[in-house]
């Protein structure tokens with residue numbers, strides 16, 4: 001397929017996403033099944049166009065004067081992929097699979113200024129979240145929003161239980177991985193422009209052998225900040241598929257014990273294979289049944305809460321969720337988080353640490369939750385996050401990452417990572 005056909009396909013997929021309220025990944029898969037002639041390169045390019053259109057949905061709609069799937073995809077091609085309108089119309093004229101030619105208004109949209117747009121549109125973020133986002137970012141809102149509207153890198157974490165960075169770098173040398181800026185065992189491969197494909201690292205023999213995991217650098221950093229030590233008793237209370245569990249096991253060198261729990265059996269299911277592939281021998285999976293964790297109350301050196309959240313920190317990867325988030329969903333997540341934090345503190349032994357993590361950038365899910373916990377529990381107090389950074393990430397914490405409430409917030413703009421919040425809380429001895 002040439003570019004005109006790919007553009008037409010992206011418009012079709014985005015229409016499917018919008019009219020049937022489908023996740024992008026599902027709509028792309030369905031399109032691929034119905035159009036088996038399309039190769040992997042075509043599917044990747046169409047996916048890039050749809051994701052790029054959604055990442056900048058509000059500023060593209062402003063520039064184009066319309067928010068139809070056609071307007072959004074064309075805006076991505078003209079404004080991000082930097083196709084010249086005249087060249088595009090010439091290509092459309094020669095391709096029977098092309099969309100209708102660009103109109104004069106659409107051509108004007110290619111260079112339309114965003115100067116007259118409101119703050120939310122300039123930041124490509126939902127307007128109803130502006131008060132929260134301003135609390136989080138103040139005057140950096142537009143820069144934070146634009147970084148959040150870019151493409152994410154592909155990051156890997158070397159599994160110290162099975163490999164060294166040198167071994168992984170050699171195995172993946174064809175993709176030219178670069179060491180991550182902050183995470184000590186990470187590699188990164190920047191996203192390419194336009195129709196660039198994401199390297200398929202999971203087919204590498206090193207992945208099959210458990211030498212590395214795909215994990216955003218931000219997720220690696222908060223896992224490191226958790227500060228788990230070899231020999232400790234650690235509860236991963238929201239373990240899900242085990243991304244953090246695996247990172248904790250790697251830093252603990254298989255010494256001590258990790259209890260991996262999740263209230264949702266389906267989310268927990270992949271953890272068994274992942275633990276095996278990673279050579280983790282110190283993790284015990286606790287399936288959700290009544291009283292599953294009763295024996296751990298008051299005994300844990302560390303309880304990690306990777307809380308269910310709005311996922312606002314991962315808008316680069318799942319831009320459709322940026323526009324689907326509602327006040328009700330946010331309120332639901334806040335209620336879940338308050339309950340889980342309260343429960344988590346029971347498992348921490350006196351003198352132990354509660355690690356609160358979210359992939360959200362919203363203060364309501366981050367500092368506010370911790371402030372409420374600390375207010376209700378005089379035995380709990382914030383741990384100095386800069387000190388924790390120094391001992392786990394082995395550098396000085398860069399300025400501007402600490403939150404006013406005593407946590408840390410990573411973002412695409414600040415650290416080139418997904419948005420992650422982490423707060424360490426000590427229970428008095």
Ligand SMILES: C[S@@+](CC[C@H](N)C(=O)[O-])C[C@H]1O[C@@H](n2cnc3c(N)ncnc32)[C@H](O)[C@@H]1O
Pocket residue numbers: 237238239240241242243244245261262263264267306307308309336340
């Ligand atoms: C952010 S995800 C965890 C991701 C996982 N830690 C990882 O790194 O791959 C949050 C998880 O919390 C789980 N969860 C939600 N409510 C819970 C509860 N009350 N107790 C334990 N887990 C819960 C969800 O099922 C979900 O898997």
